[in-house]
Amino acid sequence: MRHARTDRAPAAAPRPGTAGDPRPPRITATVPVGVPPLWALLERRLFDALDEAWRAFARRYCEPDGRLRHEGPMESRDGADDFYEAFFNWPTLYRLGGADDLLEAAKHHWRGVTAQLTATGHVVDEFERGYDWFHMGESLLLFYGICAADPGDAEFRERARRFAELYLPSSPAGNYDRETRTIRAPHNGARGPRYGVNEEWSSYGAHLTSMRPYGLPLRDLPGITCWADLGDPGKAARMGAAMGERLGRGDVAVNLAATSLATNAWLYDHDDRFRSWALDYLAAWWRRTEDCGGILPDNVGPSGLVGELHGGRWYGGSYGWTWPHGIYSVGNAAAVAAVNSVLLTGTTAGLGLGRAPLDLVAAHAATGSVVRTEMSIRDRWEAELGEDVARRILLVPNRYADGGWFDYQPPQLGLPVWLWQAGGAAQDAARLEWLRQSCGYDWRTVRGFRNKEEAGHEAPWLMYLRGENPDYPTAALGAALAQVERRMALIAADRTEPGRLDIHHWQRHNPVLTEALLQLTCGTPQVLYNGGLLPLRLAWEDTLRGRPGLPPGVAALVEEAAAERVCVQLVHTGLTGTRRVLLRAGGFGEHRIDTVRADLAEPGYPGDPRACTAPAPATGTREMAVGGPGLEVELPPGRRIRLELHLTPRAYRAAHHRPGRPGS
Template sequence: MPGMVTITASVRESPPSWAVMQRHLIETMNEAAPLYLDKFIYSGGTMRQHGKLDDDYECFINWPLFYIIGGDDKFLDWGLQQFNAITRQWTYQHQKSVHKEFVKHYDMLHLSEGYLGFQYFGLADPTIPENIDRARRFAGFYMNEDPDAPNFDPQYRIIRSIASGSQGPVESSGAGYMLNYGHATLYPIVKDLEQGWDKDPKRREEIQKLYDEVVTPCDCPMNLCITGLVSHAYVLTGDEKYKKWVLDYVDAWIERTKENNGIIPDNIGRTGKIGEYRNGQWWGGFFGWSGRYSIEMLFNSLITSSEWSYLISSDPKYLGFFRSQIDVLLDNAITRDGNLLIPYKMGPDGWYDYRPMEPFGLSHLWHASMNSKDWERIERIRKGTKNGPWAYAYAESPNPPAPGSEMWKPDGTLFDWNAVRNDLIGNKHRLNESPHLGYLGGINPDWPEKILNAEYEMVCRNIERLRSDTYRNSWGSQTVLTQNPIFTNGLAQMTLGASFTGFNGGLLNASVRYFDRDRARPGLPEDVAALVEKLEADRTVLQLVNTNAFETRSLIVQAGAYREHKFIDVKFTEQSKNSEGNTFFSEKTVPVNKDYFVVELPPATTIRLEIGMERFVNKPTYAFPWH
């Protein structure tokens, strides 16, 4: 790879504790994976025990990401094996829910969760022909390229149903679960749905019919998560048609939001009208403003669509779209008992259900924009959050919630922004976003050790679950998922400078990524640890450590996960000796003006790099430096 700027580390010192811990965590997970596979997987990859379709995919969702960070070579092969096997199994065996390697019909919340790991394959190996074909086919299901899947209406720029897939939009979907669990309403058509309505066959049939008239045939914000898969096809192939579709679809939602006085509506009818089947009412729809998880779902869809749109266009209006919805809530916030509380829901009497704002959405916005005003929003939330618990009381069982049981109330505890949790699974890992922000903001200096300790404890917890063979999750479908011994959130934060990836088709918003130069593969070389210490609009501070006292390691540092950024220069400290043998240190700045550079790490060396950057100036690509 001629023409690459090479920087050689020269400072020799004992590795910091976080570096040793990071390498130990990686090696522990390398050894833990076979236990998981042996327990739950048949030869060839099919699963011995099932969850839902998306849960089965999620059991291995972060394995390609672990490979990208620096996990064992086998994790790419294991990840591919499991995606292929689960796809086969759900095509020919378990419920036969997959057609043409894609789910027949699913709501976008679960669909986008399940296929996030597939998007990671582009970062792990963008040259696999089978996956390139899949990426085109999956995106094509939403571009009317398959006559069996007319999911999109190009005239009104809508997805035609709350559930869709390789066999097109559904015209009927189950009302019972969604209404009883509070994920959708029939208001104002049915203003007060009585308890036990689904026990009376006649009433159940009546409500199902109404549900399929009012809820099912709508486009909803959750459908914005499909922008992840379609953008993935663009980054993988470079075909402009995918970019055009994504931006056109997101632009339609921006226009509807402006039409609705700056608030994103949660139900759009088949002719593109807001509240078309609710007498013009803009709220009450599927996973919408009055839903059980309300802005959690709305923000997940906005994170995915705004970040991907910004990545592929570099147009800040897409971040502005997400920011505008954050500001709607902040503008309607109240202060109660010293807590800044935002409204989480909209109902007949206006805004209600006031809770603290979770930092996850703001973290994503700031990571993308690096705008000081967005950091001020984070600080406003941090200073305004006085008491626990967390904003959401997550469902701990498959039973419907009792009315009013999940309203937020302060519990008297002092909320600790810098506390790291060690009891997390799945998308709950975003609860460890605030301590990472605290570190980047200079108020949580021991975060690296805390997050590594927490993730090591969670790995050991799951190893014990695997060995004991007694663990059962209260959600039976997640029993396998919650024993996955691979944890990548803290590692991605540390090594890539990323926030926790948006769970619904989101992108990896990393400032840097790595390639092992000697082994010609993605990820950190063996024995090398990395810590992104600081992120700024035009600068990233990165420390690299070779924990091996005998071998030199060589790596390529790339600007952004998708090569979307550009390095300007690198400033570092050089150690040398004069003719009298005295050691002295000097500052050196090397111009780069490219998308990557090489770092040589002789045995037992450490280097801190202050990297000047221009952000979002390149067309994104999955291509490796040697492709």
């Protein structure tokens, strides 16, 4: 399936001013909760369980200075991401309403791990020395999360600017070539372009069994036509040398994820240097996409020509269409950059860059079963699809080489979901509907699993938002609680010594889960894992305590979500203490709430104490104008409210938001 593309690269014109901070209007919940809804109780139980869980993880795997307990060897370039990934979603949990001390814990572990990796040589001046953006994007999720959760932290603000400056044309690091509009090498960072590939790959032989599922990195070397050929030391050395020469120079599509670094810095104070660089870099890749007939190429040579190091091919670059992951890496970087363009410009004109890879593979879709189809990544689909792996379902090619498209797998829904989330465009909704109708399995099914990205439940969530999966909130929260319980059991049973730890060990034991909470409380999918920022559809702030997130005892459920209309329910599950919560339209305050319609109860509850039952509350609705990005909701104990928000999307310039003073 193809969709007509009418997008062009986003213009670099300035946006309208950011929303100010006048006191938002306030509305008070008056409808009695009565029998507490199960979803609300499960949601609050999940917050409590996660508060226990992250502390248990820190006690088991971390030193007092915040670093991870690790005594094993490290590879020359790879591995830094795995240390930071152990905590990637902790700031997000705080931002949603996690424990008060979780934010400082996340910062503590970021500092500890950064010092740890500085000692190993992987980090220089607090930033990775030089690696690919497929992995550096993963590394930076923890950092981006801290910045969004606490933009008032001057140290992290300074880091955000300093890191982003590494990619500006004026930077002495030299990562960016102004003339060719390229990042000079696939591996880049604090020390500038780091040419070549991992030193362990100087002889790329058949002994690298973990890489065998992805096949040959380069497929046009004479005499090397299959993996077994790499068992010859001479051929392995020849492959390694060719990789260093052809995969270790020039720009690659996964470098698009570097735009998150610039966007994050821009969100602090709208320094136009960061915005201009990101938009210019995006425009350069869009021009190459247009020149390739709508195909996003994965490589650009040192002189700025697509295919310069690959015989004129638009494919073949590092972490590109051919090796090792294809759409998994190229599509993710394109989607990350496309979402960033919406934040930077306030328009959806740049989403075409994210759509192009998805429409390309969709045009070559086929059907088949997971169990009978050769694919490089299978275990994630076995967990996500369960018994449906035996069904004949929709598959799309992940990779392309001289022989055509190959490595067919089920579509990764996180990418098209984020394009729809970012812009709300009809064509992005249509793409999701086509995927649903063509998939060959029931999107309503909720399965209990936790993959590396802590994602994969997009399909049943979308069906809930359509009104066709009403039990999703309780099912998703129940599945999340079960996964927390399992991770806690794994931690309790773990006797692995620090010297024997695989660097992926911590990811497999991190007990923090945020996917269900993001979907249900904020109407937002899980972050794009390889370097995405997290622009929430709705953000919450505890105004009495002056911090992000839902107040204690308060549960939220986004029931409907569209660009111009969101319906959300709030429930105060406690019996004492009034809560006040600020609802903000957009995690970066970018949307305007025009009006709100709320359900309210008439006076009469709790009734006469001589009566054996409370009177049934008479309810009505009230509509009020808001005219700004925020609405404050007062929640007395045992009260609930349903809000129907009518929005103007992207009315304000996106910005990091600092919560007000406690009680303000």
